[in-house]
Amino acid sequence: MWELRSVAFTRAVFAEFVATLLFIFFGLGSALSWPLSLPTVLQISLAFGLAIATLVQALGHVSGAHINPAVTVACLIGSHISFLRAVFYVVAQILGGVAGAAILHEITPPDIRGNLAINKLYNETTTGQAVTMELFLTFxxxxxxxxSTDDRRSDNVGSPALSIGLSVALGHLLGINYTGCSMNPARSFAPAVIVGDFTDHWVFWLGPLVGAVAASLIYNYLLFPHTKTLSERLAIFKGFEPEEDWEEREAHRRQSVELHSPQSMPRGMTEKV
Structure with a gap:
C-alpha cells in the first residue's frame, strides 16, 4: 500500500482522469453531425488518433497515459503495474470519460448532440461479429x-506517441463502419451514461478486454518475455515497494540478454554462421 502514500501515485491517477476527459471530449466532438459539415471516417479517425498521440506525449511521463481500461488491464497482466494502481486507473478513466462526455453534451446545441457518437452496431453487424472486430482492433x-514503449529495445523505435496515435487511427479507419470503433471501454461507457443507451453495451467491454489480454500474453510471455521471476511478478502485482537494487539487477539482466543475443554477436562470427 506504499503507493497510496506516494504523491507520484496521486498525480498519476489524476493524470489518467484528465487525459481520458480530454480524449473523450475531442474524440466524441469530432464525430458530431453538424448540418453543414458532416464528419467523415477519415476526420474521426485522425481526431481520435491525434488526441491519443497528443495526450501520450503530454502525460505519458506522469502516468504512462493508458487512457483506456483495456490497456490498464493489459499492463496488469504483463506485470507492469500493481493491482491497486490498475483499479485506481480504471476508476479515474471511467470518471474522466463521463466528465468529458458531460461537458461536451452541455456545450453542444441540442439538435447537434444526437446520441453523442455512442458506439453501436452498424450495417447489420451481429454481436458476435462486433466482439470479434473489437478484439482485433484492440489487439x-x-x-x-x-x-513501442519497451525500454529493452535498442533499435530506433521513433516516437511512441505517434506510433500509438497511428494505431488508434488505423483501428478507426476499419472499425467505424462496424461498431463505431471503441477499442476502449471508457470511450463507450461515457456517452452511454450521458445518453442513457446501453444497447449491446457488453460488446464494447468484452471485445476490447479480451483483445488487450491476448496481446499482453502474446507479447510479454511469448514474443518478447521479461526476465522477472515469479516472486518479482507477485511483488509488482501486490504493489510492494521496490527494493533499492531493483534497477541495478534489471540492468544486469538486460546486459546478459544482449550478450547472449544472436544480434549482439561480433560481425565476424555472424558471417561464419
Missing part, C-alpha cells in the same frame, strides 16, 4: 503500445 493497439 493491434495494445501490441503497438507494448512494442
Amino acid at each position: 493491434q493497439l495494445v501490441l503497438c503500445i507494448f512494442a
Whole structure:
C-alpha cells in the first residue's frame, strides 16, 4: 500500500482522469453531425488518433497515459503495474470519460448532440461479429503500445506517441463502419451514461478486454518475455515497494540478454554462421 502514500501515485491517477476527459471530449466532438459539415471516417479517425498521440506525449511521463481500461488491464497482466494502481486507473478513466462526455453534451446545441457518437452496431453487424472486430482492433493497439514503449529495445523505435496515435487511427479507419470503433471501454461507457443507451453495451467491454489480454500474453510471455521471476511478478502485482537494487539487477539482466543475443554477436562470427 506504499503507493497510496506516494504523491507520484496521486498525480498519476489524476493524470489518467484528465487525459481520458480530454480524449473523450475531442474524440466524441469530432464525430458530431453538424448540418453543414458532416464528419467523415477519415476526420474521426485522425481526431481520435491525434488526441491519443497528443495526450501520450503530454502525460505519458506522469502516468504512462493508458487512457483506456483495456490497456490498464493489459499492463496488469504483463506485470507492469500493481493491482491497486490498475483499479485506481480504471476508476479515474471511467470518471474522466463521463466528465468529458458531460461537458461536451452541455456545450453542444441540442439538435447537434444526437446520441453523442455512442458506439453501436452498424450495417447489420451481429454481436458476435462486433466482439470479434473489437478484439482485433484492440489487439493491434495494445501490441503497438507494448512494442513501442519497451525500454529493452535498442533499435530506433521513433516516437511512441505517434506510433500509438497511428494505431488508434488505423483501428478507426476499419472499425467505424462496424461498431463505431471503441477499442476502449471508457470511450463507450461515457456517452452511454450521458445518453442513457446501453444497447449491446457488453460488446464494447468484452471485445476490447479480451483483445488487450491476448496481446499482453502474446507479447510479454511469448514474443518478447521479461526476465522477472515469479516472486518479482507477485511483488509488482501486490504493489510492494521496490527494493533499492531493483534497477541495478534489471540492468544486469538486460546486459546478459544482449550478450547472449544472436544480434549482439561480433560481425565476424555472424558471417561464419
